Amino acid sequence: MTVGTVSVLVWLLPLFAALVCTRLRSPGLAHGIAAVVMAIATALAATMAIAVVGGGTVTGPHATWLELGTFTLGVGTYIDAMAAVMALIVCALATGVLVFNAWYMHDDPQAARFPWQFCLFAAAMLGVVLSDNLFLSFCCWELVGLGSYLLIGFWFDKPAAAVDPTYQANKGAGARGVLEAQLSPAHAQLKAFVMNRVGDAGFLIGIGALLVAAVTLGRSGDVLGWQNLQEMAHYVANPTAMTIEQKGIWVTVSLCLTIAALGIFCGAIGKSAQFPLHTWLPDAMQGPTTASSIIHAATMVAAGVFLVARCYPLFPPEALAVVGWTGGITCLLAATIACVQWDLKAVLAYSTVSQLGLMFVGLGAGPAAGGKDAAIAHLFTHAFSKCLLFLCAGAVIHACAGHQDLARLGGLRKRMPVVAYVSLAALLALLGMPLFSGFVSKDAVLAAALGNAQSAGGLAWGPFVLACAGSLLTAAYMLRWWLRIFTGEERDHDLTHYAHDPSTGAKVVLLLLVPMTLSLPWTIGAWLPLPHGESHLPAMVTALVLLAVGGGFALWVFLLAPRGGRDVAAGLARSAAPLHAACGNLWGIDKAWDLLFTRGIGRVLAQVVAFFDLGGERRLEQLENAQERRASASVDGVVDGIAAGCAHLGAGSASLHAGRLGVYLAVAFAVVTVALLWGGLW
Amino acid sequence: MPDISPDRLDGYLLVAGILFVAGVFAIISRRNAIGVLIGIELMLNAAALQFAAYGRFAPSAADPQGQTAAVFVVVVAAAEAAVALALFFAVYRTFRDVDLEATRELRS
Numbered sequence: 001m002t003v004g005t006v007s008v009l010v011w012l013l014p015l016f017a018a019l020v021c022t023r024l025r026s027p028g029l030a031h032g033i034a035a036v037v038m039a040i041a042t043a044l045a046a047t048m049a050i051a052v053v054g055g056g057t058v059t060g061p062h063a064t065w066l067e068l069g070t071f072t073l074g075v076g077t078y079i080d081a082m083a084a085v086m087a088l089i090v091c092a093l094a095t096g097v098l099v100f101n102a103w104y105m106h107d108d109p110q111a112a113r114f115p116w117q118f119c120l121f122a123a124a125m126l127g128v129v130l131s132d133n134l135f136l137s138f139c140c141w142e143l144v145g146l147g148s149y150l151l152i153g154f155w156f157d158k159p160a161a162a163v164d165p166t167y168q169a170n171k172g173a174g175a176r177g178v179l180e181a182q183l184s185p186a187h188a189q190l191k192a193f194v195m196n197r198v199g200d201a202g203f204l205i206g207i208g209a210l211l212v213a214a215v216t217l218g219r220s221g222d223v224l225g226w227q228n229l230q231e232m233a234h235y236v237a238n239p240t241a242m243t244i245e246q247k248g249i250w251v252t253v254s255l256c257l258t259i260a261a262l263g264i265f266c267g268a269i270g271k272s273a274q275f276p277l278h279t280w281l282p283d284a285m286q287g288p289t290t291a292s293s294i295i296h297a298a299t300m301v302a303a304g305v306f307l308v309a310r311c312y313p314l315f316p317p318e319a320l321a322v323v324g325w326t327g328g329i330t331c332l333l334a335a336t337i338a339c340v341q342w343d344l345k346a347v348l349a350y351s352t353v354s355q356l357g358l359m360f361v362g363l364g365a366g367p368a369a370g371g372k373d374a375a376i377a378h379l380f381t382h383a384f385s386k387c388l389l390f391l392c393a394g395a396v397i398h399a400c401a402g403h404q405d406l407a408r409l410g411g412l413r414k415r416m417p418v419v420a421y422v423s424l425a426a427l428l429a430l431l432g433m434p435l436f437s438g439f440v441s442k443d444a445v446l447a448a449a450l451g452n453a454q455s456a457g458g459l460a461w462g463p464f465v466l467a468c469a470g471s472l473l474t475a476a477y478m479l480r481w482w483l484r485i486f487t488g489e490e491r492d493h494d495l496t497h498y499a500h501d502p503s504t505g506a507k508v509v510l511l512l513l514v515p516m517t518l519s520l521p522w523t524i525g526a527w528l529p530l531p532h533g534e535s536h537l538p539a540m541v542t543a544l545v546l547l548a549v550g551g552g553f554a555l556w557v558f559l560l561a562p563r564g565g566r567d568v569a570a571g572l573a574r575s576a577a578p579l580h581a582a583c584g585n586l587w588g589i590d591k592a593w594d595l596l597f598t599r600g601i602g603r604v605l606a607q608v609v610a611f612f613d614l615g616g617e618r619r620l621e622q623l624e625n626a627q628e629r630r631a632s633a634s635v636d637g638v639v640d641g642i643a644a645g646c647a648h649l650g651a652g653s654a655s656l657h658a659g660r661l662g663v664y665l666a667v668a669f670a671v672v673t674v675a676l677l678w679g680g681l682w
Numbered sequence: 683m684p685d686i687s688p689d690r691l692d693g694y695l696l697v698a699g700i701l702f703v704a705g706v707f708a709i710i711s712r713r714n715a716i717g718v719l720i721g722i723e724l725m726l727n728a729a730a731l732q733f734a735a736y737g738r739f740a741p742s743a744a745d746p747q748g749q750t751a752a753v754f755v756v757v758v759a760a761a762e763a764a765v766a767l768a769l770f771f772a773v774y775r776t777f778r779d780v781d782l783e784a785t786r787e788l789r790s
Contacts, residue, residue: 658786659786659787660783660786661718661782662710662713665709669706
């Protein structure tokens with residue numbers, strides 16, 4: 001088989017598995033079939049990766065789907081090292097997560113629904129990774145959104161946190177910024193979907209701008225294909241004076257391309273949960289932890305990074321600055337919030353947001369500093385470490401009967417040793433400890449950002465400084481997470497008494513993923529496209545200092561001080577109360593969105609429409625239980641009036657044809673008489 | 683007040699009109715199908731009377747067009763009565779009644 005054929009198989013096998021699994025009612029069988037198919041896909045993806053890693057690209061089969069004038073939209077695959085390794089990671093993690101999930105959901109009556117939704121997501125994600133043009137990427141991009149939507153709402157019948165007695169009884173002490181009335185799987189899936197649409201609107205505008213630019217430049221054929229985009233990048237590097245006139249508006253082609261780049265980045269902001277659209281990702285933790293591990297940590301949220309990397313040649317320096325700054329702000333902002341979260345998964349969610357920000361900092365560093373390679377390298381290593389952390393979190397939550405409050409967990413190291421040390425390995429990889437995978441990639445990102453800052457100067461220092469601050473906090477809050485769960489005395493004996501390591505199958509999955517958190521597997525061979533710049537050494541020293549300071553501080557606060565009987569963490573929270581409150585309230589961003597859109601514009605619009613519709617006589621609230629209908633003077637009244645008029649007319653005329661002969665004849669005579677008289681008088 | 687002497691058209695038309703209206707009233711008000719049939723006969727006869735009267739007072743009295751039409755009306759009335767009575771028999775067999783209020787359904 002050629003690499004192109006293999007790529008199509010890798011893409012379609014999960015889709016086939018999804019179709020088969022929809023018909024299965026047995027959770028065990030469905031998980032088994034899905035895992036086997038994903039394992040086959042993993043093997044195929046591995047052969048694909050071996051063929052292209054280290055340079056070289058393969059253009060797979062391509063079919064034209066739509067011809068629109070001079071250009072076409074197509075369906076096809078394109079494999080380079082980045083796509084092949086990403087596909088391999090998606091397939092491998094999906095296989096592992098399916099096996100793990102068979103244990104995780106062994107007592108869930110809805111478990112049979114998981115494999116097909118999960119495989120559907122995997123197929124869509126592979127589509128994003130392997131597609132050969134922006135249009136197909138966009139289609140699959142929307143499909144991964146669907147997969148995410150389905151899996152966030154996996155337990156769709158769970159009540160909102162505000163009315164859930166279990167949540168109220170177990171909620172963390174510091175969960176203040178959370179809007180409890182809106183914290184339910186059903187609301188979270190909607191929130192994720194809608195907020196992604198906001199970003200995708202920008203994405204579509206970007207595609208449109210790209211098409212306009214391409215047509216103006218006289219290009220034809222598959223204009224959204226990667227090959228063509230790379231060729232068009234020539235006009236980004238060498239701005240042309242050519243302009244586009246459309247309805248009297250003049251735009252230069254270069255500006256059009258910049259708009260396209262920013263539009264694509266807008267889609268990435270939504271999908272990769274960047275500031276200010278990041279608020280959906282922490283809510284997405286309402287889904288099963290196993291789904292979060294791959295969708296909302298390892299792969300789907302990284303699709304934004306992947307896409308920007310794919311379209312990298314199109315990004316002019318100004319757009320890259322926007323990318324870098326957005327990433328930097330998100331990196332620090334999410335890290336500060338993660339420091340004060342008490343929900344076990346919320347910490348990981350904000351950590352994911354922060355790490356995605358770090359990847360965008362890398363991308364923003366620009367091609368000269370090797371930004372793309374650094375960001376992709378961090379994407380790859382982060383996928384494994386964060387997926388593993390989420391699986392471990394799932395094991396802890398499962399072992400403690402659904403409790404995820406850091407204030408009540410503790411001392412689990414002795415009860416769940418495998419989970420404790422596996423998560424420690426993943427944690428160290430995330431922190432960038434030497435010998436672990438994160439050390440290599442985080443260092444590369446910081447080196448790229450530093451290189452860009454040194455060469456460009458001025459504002460270019462911003463992303464680097466923000467990323468450094470974020471890294472410092474990452475070391476602190478991730479160690480806090482681990483130390484609170486696994487060390488110290490058991491804070492709540494009843495809760496953790498029955499905790500134990502997961503079943504053998506799940507343990508094997510965890511242990512198999514551990515080697516990928518080390519740097520060795522990544523550094524043999526050319527899996528990680530690492531840049532080697534001048535700024536490599538200072539960046540490495542900076543990263544290590546940050547790690548030592550942040551990690552050392554966390555060790556002192558959460559390990560050494562409690563042994564001495566001092567609660568330094570509480571003292572810190574008191575002495576920096578305003579900052580602590582701001583972080584705990586998620587910097588007010590969730591509430592601001594809620595106030596501005598859900599309650600503000602959305603509510604006002606709803607009231608306006610209701611006034612228009614109901615004539616202001618009935619309030620919007622009454623709609624929900626408005627059984628009695630009464631006529632009003634506006635649109636609703638007109639609609640109701642027409643309906644009522646027709647009903648009356650029907651009821652009235654019904655008596656005319658009730659089969660009563662006398663009435664028929666009387667009407668007939670009356671009509672004829674009137675007609676004759678009228679005719680006679682005419 | 684119309685002149686109702688036998689030499690004038692007015693009297694014949696008046697009688698025909700009264701007959702016609704009486705027929706219409708019978709058709710509309712009677713519930714018994716036989717009564718309706720009689721009403722129809724009255725209306726037909728009113729028409730026949732009008733034809734005969736117009737024929738009698740036509741400018742060319744030698745041309746018996748009106749009288750001919752009256753004879754046709756009588757023939758049509760006879761045929762119509764025969765058909766109507768046959769229908770009434772059929773209705774009666776189905777419904778055991780010829781009351782038009784009781785036979786409003788097209789099927790029994």
